[in-house]
Amino acid sequence: MRQSWWKVLCVLLLMYVVVGGILLPVPRLEIVNETIRNLYFHVPMWFGMILLFLISCVYAVRFLSSGDLKHDLYASEFINVGLLFSILGMVTGMEWAQFTWGAAWSNDPKQLGTAMAMLIYFAYLVLRGGIKDEEKRARISAVYNIFAFAMMIPLIWVLPRMVDSLHPGNGGNPGFGAYDLDSSMRLVFYPAVIGWFLLGLWMTTLRIRLGIIRFDEYNDYPDLSKNKTNV
Amino acid sequence: MALTPLFTLVRKDLLLEWRQKHTLFGVLLYVGATVFVVYIMNGQPEAKVWNALFWIIQLFVAVNAVAKSFLQESQERTRYYFTLVSPVQFLAAKMIYSIVLLLLMSMVSLFLFSLLLGMPLEQTGLFVLIASIGSLSLSVVFTFLSAIAARAQQNAALMAVLGFPLVTPMLMMLGNLSQKAISPVYQPGWWGVAGTLLLLDGLVILLGIILFPFLWKE
Numbered sequence: 359m360r361q362s363w364w365k366v367l368c369v370l371l372l373m374y375v376v377v378g379g380i381l382l383p384v385p386r387l388e389i390v391n392e393t394i395r396n397l398y399f400h401v402p403m404w405f406g407m408i409l410l411f412l413i414s415c416v417y418a419v420r421f422l423s424s425g426d427l428k429h430d431l432y433a434s435e436f437i438n439v440g441l442l443f444s445i446l447g448m449v450t451g452m453e454w455a456q457f458t459w460g461a462a463w464s465n466d467p468k469q470l471g472t473a474m475a476m477l478i479y480f481a482y483l484v485l486r487g488g489i490k491d492e493e494k495r496a497r498i499s500a501v502y503n504i505f506a507f508a509m510m511i512p513l514i515w516v517l518p519r520m521v522d523s524l525h526p527g528n529g530g531n532p533g534f535g536a537y538d539l540d541s542s543m544r545l546v547f548y549p550a551v552i553g554w555f556l557l558g559l560w561m562t563t564l565r566i567r568l569g570i571i572r573f574d575e576y577n578d579y580p581d582l583s584k585n586k587t588n589v
Numbered sequence: 590m591a592l593t594p595l596f597t598l599v600r601k602d603l604l605l606e607w608r609q610k611h612t613l614f615g616v617l618l619y620v621g622a623t624v625f626v627v628y629i630m631n632g633q634p635e636a637k638v639w640n641a642l643f644w645i646i647q648l649f650v651a652v653n654a655v656a657k658s659f660l661q662e663s664q665e666r667t668r669y670y671f672t673l674v675s676p677v678q679f680l681a682a683k684m685i686y687s688i689v690l691l692l693l694m695s696m697v698s699l700f701l702f703s704l705l706l707g708m709p710l711e712q713t714g715l716f717v718l719i720a721s722i723g724s725l726s727l728s729v730v731f732t733f734l735s736a737i738a739a740r741a742q743q744n745a746a747l748m749a750v751l752g753f754p755l756v757t758p759m760l761m762m763l764g765n766l767s768q769k770a771i772s773p774v775y776q777p778g779w780w781g782v783a784g785t786l787l788l789l790d791g792l793v794i795l796l797g798i799i800l801f802p803f804l805w806k807e
Contacts, residue, residue, distance in 0.1 A: 422803050477754035484750055489741050498741050501800045502751065505733065508796055512758045512789050 365560055371553030378546045385543070396454045398546050402554035403447030404472070410440035410558055411479070415507040418500035430496035431573070433503055434486060435565045437479055439558050444476050471513040478506045594674045598682030602658075603689065616654045616690075620698045623649065628705040636709035636771045643702055644764050647723060648756065650694050652749050655687045655731040659739035660748075667739075676805040677798050680736070684794070687728035695724045709771055716770035723763045726790050730756050733797045740804050762786045 379398035414436035421429035451469070452462040463469065485502055489495035606613050623646050634642060662670075670679055699720060703710075710716050731752055738748040762782050769776055 422800075474754045474757055481751045481754060485737070485741060485747065488743050488747060494740070497803055497806070498737055501804050502737055504800060505796055506755065508792060509755045509758075509789075512762075512785065 364556055368553055368556035368560060371549045372557060375546060375550040375553050379550065382546060383542055393454055393457050394543075396450060397543065398550040399554075400447060400450040400454060401547070402551045403443045403450065405551050406555045406558045407440045407443040407447060407475075409555055410436045410443060410562070411475075411507060411510075414440065415504055418503040421496060421500045422504075427492060427496055427573075428570070430500060431566055431569045432562075433500060435562050435569060437482060437503070438565065439562045441476065441479055441483075442561075443554075443558055444472060444479075448472060448476070474513055475510055478510065482506060595678045595682050595685075598674065598679065599685050599689075602682065602686040606686075606690070612657065616650065616694060617697060619653055620646070620650055620694055621701060624698060624701040624705055633705075633707040637768075639702070639706055639709050640764055640767055640771055642706070643698070643720075644723070644760050644767075646698055647695055647720075647727060648753075648760060650698065651691055651724075651727040651731050652745065652752065654690050654694055655728055656735055656738075656745035656748050658683045658687050658732050659735040660745060662739065664742075671805065676802040679805070680732070680797055680801040683736070684729050684732045684797070687732045688725050691724040691728045692721060695720045711773050712770040716767055719763065719767045719770060722786065722790075723759075723767075726759050726763070726786065726793075727756060729790060729793045729797065730759070733793065733801070736801060736804055759786065759789065762789075 375398055379395055384392070384394050414433045417429045417433035417436065420426075421433060448469075451472075455464065455466075455469075456462045482499060482502060486495055486499045489498060627642055627646070631638075631642075674682075696717075699717070702708075731748065734748045734752045734755070735745075737751065738745065741747065762785065765776075765782055766779065766786070768774075769779055
């Protein structure tokens with residue numbers, strides 16, 4: 359992951375997304391109007407968040423099988439950045455909802471689900487903060503991480519059946535997929551998803567490298583940096 | 590017999606509960622006082638509110654009753670169990686004990702609800718069944734979280750922090766299911782929700798069995 363090609367790709371994609379997302383033509387729709395451009399910034403945050411949490415869960419499993427503290431550091435940093443993405447996604451979504459739905463918070467299943475996912479992962483941070491011993495913290499938080507990710511599945515599954523959604527594509531609202539997300543929007547949307555996700559990955563690797571340096575400073579045994587990391 | 594340690598552990602916990610009557614009656618008093626406070630503040634609510642209050646009180650009772658399952662064991666005693674039984678048996682015993690305890694509590698609170706807050710139920714049998722499934726769901730989740738909180742050497746507050754967001758979807762499903770027992774309106778997808786809830790319970794138990802050995806290790 360130390361190669362730079364994907365970081366260059368990330369910067370190029372995001373430059374294209376920011377410039378193209380603001381300047382390229384979009385469908386003219388009632389109410390939504392130009393706020394449709396929020397699609398390039400709001401929706402990729404959710405894709406990014408779910409992917410980052412998934413990677414974190416994979417590292418939690420890997421920690422439990424290997425007992426390597428590096429994997430624990432990976433898992434926790436992926437959650438930190440995933441939470442940042444969730445906050446940004448929530449803010450961009452609420453701002454958009456203020457203009458199109460008339461209120462920043464309405465009883466929408468996707469908002470509820472995300473709010474709960476955020477609570478679940480903030481609880482993960484609380485849990486980590488409460489344990490001093492590193493080995494123990496790593497193991498307990500890995501167990502909670504896997505459990506929490508599994509319990510998030512019903513959030514995605516169940517909530518939409520319980521509450522009607524105001525989101526485009528739900529409850530009779532026109533969806534982007536149906537006819538509005540025309541090919542010109544796809545041209546920006548897919549690069550946006552990849553670009554923002556790569557940015558999240560980049561941020562995580564930087565935080566992990568920082569974490570490894572800090573770990574070495576506070577611990578006498580240098581077993582994390584000894585085998586050169588491939589971050 | 591592979592099941593003997595399991596039964597012995599469950600029996601030990603229940604016996605302990607019965608002999609240390611102050612904790613059992615403490616929780617019973619908690620249920621009674623909560624229902625009474627609701628009655629004092631609100632009188633007899635309408636059916637929908639009744640349903641919501643029932644599940645909210647179940648949630649708080651679950652936190653208080655189930656929290657003890659792991660948190661009451663001292664670290665030394667846990668190490669002693671470690672030498673005696675397998676972790677899966679230990680977890681299963683705690684889960685069964687919590688389920689029994691919470692079933693009792695939910696029946697008590699249902700009785701108190703019908704006494705103080707009125708009885709809007711159309712199908713009492715169905716509601717009792719859903720309340721039992723609810724007790725099972727809440728017990729297994731909170732038992733596992735109690736194990737996490739106990740290993741982290743934290744108190745029941747951590748369990749509540751970890752647990753509330755995790756059980757919210759479960760509570761939504763339970764409240765939705767029990768609506769059917771209250772008002773005889775047509776609910777499409779009732780069986781789908783019920784099936785999802787049972788699958789989720791199965792998932793929680795399975796994850797508990799897989800993950801608990803990692804918690805147990807020192």
